[in-house]
Amino acid sequence: MFKKIALVIVVLVAAVLLFAATKPDSFSVQRTATIKAPPEKVFALINDFHNWPVWSPWEKLDPAMKRTHTGSAAGQGAVYAWLGNSDVGEGRMEIVDSVPSSKVGIKLDFITPFESKNNTLFTLQPQGDSTQVTWLMQGPAPYVTKLMTVFMSMDKLIGKDFEAGLANMKAAAEK
Numbered sequence: 001m002f003k004k005i006a007l008v009i010v011v012l013v014a015a016v017l018l019f020a021a022t023k024p025d026s027f028s029v030q031r032t033a034t035i036k037a038p039p040e041k042v043f044a045l046i047n048d049f050h051n052w053p054v055w056s057p058w059e060k061l062d063p064a065m066k067r068t069h070t071g072s073a074a075g076q077g078a079v080y081a082w083l084g085n086s087d088v089g090e091g092r093m094e095i096v097d098s099v100p101s102s103k104v105g106i107k108l109d110f111i112t113p114f115e116s117k118n119n120t121l122f123t124l125q126p127q128g129d130s131t132q133v134t135w136l137m138q139g140p141a142p143y144v145t146k147l148m149t150v151f152m153s154m155d156k157l158i159g160k161d162f163e164a165g166l167a168n169m170k171a172a173a174e175k
Contacts (some may be wrong), residue, residue: 013154016150021029027154030136034086036172039101039124039131045169046104046122048074059088059163089113093120108137114144123141132167135162 024164035042045051049069053059065084071077075098083090090111106120119138125132137158141149 017084017147018141020147020150021142022063023149024143025141026138027141027145027149028125028136028138029155029158029162030134031159031162031166032132032134033163034132035126035170036130036168038129039126042124042133042169042173043101043104043129045172047078047098047100049080050091054172055165057164057168058088072112077171086113094133097121105164108139116140116142127146133166135166137162159165 023026045055050073059065062084065082065088068081069079070081071079071094074095076095078095079092080091080094081092082088091108092111093105095104096107097103102124104122106122108118108120110116110118116139118137119137121134121138122135125134143155145154
């Protein structure tokens with residue numbers, strides 16, 4: 001009986017491991033919101049890391065988080081690094097592309113709890129008296145990430161944070 005149970009467990013684990021190997025080699029998470037404010041106002045919230053505490057969904061997870069700003073004050077070359085509790089981990093962001101009132105591209109490197117290198121892009125489209133903001137994050141999906149996505153999707157895992165961040169950004173920009 002024990003051998004049959006052990007064999008079933010081994011087969012199930014092997015099936016999960018094989019299924020994980022079939023998952024895509026990259027991931028993408030995207031959310032969009034319409035903010036009743038001009039693109040310039042929304043752009044300022046994104047393009048200057050000093051403004052992120054106003055809207056970023058992760059800033060409030062660790063009030064004692066250590067933050068470091070280096071490089072440019074804002075825009076291309078601005079760097080923001082953080083070291084926090086297990087909810088926020090450790091990482092670094094650098095603005096690598098900045099087109100006024102239109103887009104901000106960010107190189108996003110997580111150090112802990114899992115090392116990963118991703119790209120984030122914010123695009124802003126004027127729509128009358130509002131701005132449509134799209135927040136996109138893309139990155140490679142190494143085997144460990146593929147294994148995680150067998151049990152949870154990256155979209156569900158990160159998407160709710162993007163939605164919260166865009167809601168916070170909307171509240172800040174519409175004041």
